[in-house]
Amino acid sequence: MAAWEPRLSDAEANAEAKRIINEAYRPVRQIPTAYRDFNPTPLIGDAEPIRQDDRRTVPAWAAGTAVASxxxxxxxxxxxxxxxxxxxxxxxMTITGVAAICAPFIGVAFAALAIGAAVSKAKASSSKHIYQGSVTKHTHVTTHTRGVLSRTHNHLHS
Known part of the structure; x- marks a missing residue:
C-alpha cells in the first residue's frame, strides 16, 4: 500500500473543487463611492445649512509663498x-554697429571719469600742517593662537 491514500472519492473531490472555484470567483459586494442626499429641497428660500469640515491640506502662508515663487x-x-x-x-551686428551702440556708454564713462578726476583734484588741495615737534607712538601687540583650527587673537596695547 502507498503511504498516502486519498480520503475523498472522485465525486467528492469534484464537488469540493467546484465549491472552491465558485467561492474564488464570487462577485464582490459593490461599495458606493459617492453619497446622494435624497432630502427634499425647499421650493422657496435657502436650504438648511450643512456642516462642511475644513480640510485644507496646505497652510495659507505656504500657498502664498508658492504663488509668489x-x-x-x-x-x-x-x-x-x-x-x-x-x-x-x-x-x-557688425563691428560698426557694435561701436555705434557702445558710443553712448563710452561717452558716459569718459564723463564720469572726468568728473571723478576733477573732484579728486579739488579734494587734494594743499593744507598747512600746524604740528610742531616730533610725534611718536608706541604700540604693543599681543597675539594668542589656540585650538585645532588655529584661532588667532591680536590685542593692541597703546
Whole structure:
C-alpha cells in the first residue's frame, strides 16, 4: 500500500473543487463611492445649512509663498528672454554697429571719469600742517593662537 491514500472519492473531490472555484470567483459586494442626499429641497428660500469640515491640506502662508515663487519665476524668465533677444541681436551686428551702440556708454564713462578726476583734484588741495615737534607712538601687540583650527587673537596695547 502507498503511504498516502486519498480520503475523498472522485465525486467528492469534484464537488469540493467546484465549491472552491465558485467561492474564488464570487462577485464582490459593490461599495458606493459617492453619497446622494435624497432630502427634499425647499421650493422657496435657502436650504438648511450643512456642516462642511475644513480640510485644507496646505497652510495659507505656504500657498502664498508658492504663488509668489511662481510669479518671481515667470518674471525672471521674461527678463531672461528679453536679455537673450537683445544679446542675440547684438551678436548678429557688425563691428560698426557694435561701436555705434557702445558710443553712448563710452561717452558716459569718459564723463564720469572726468568728473571723478576733477573732484579728486579739488579734494587734494594743499593744507598747512600746524604740528610742531616730533610725534611718536608706541604700540604693543599681543597675539594668542589656540585650538585645532588655529584661532588667532591680536590685542593692541597703546
Amino acid at each position: 511662481i510669479g518671481i519665476g515667470a518674471g525672471v524668465t521674461g527678463i531672461g528672454c528679453g536679455a537673450w533677444l537683445v544679446l542675440k541681436g547684438l551678436s548678429a
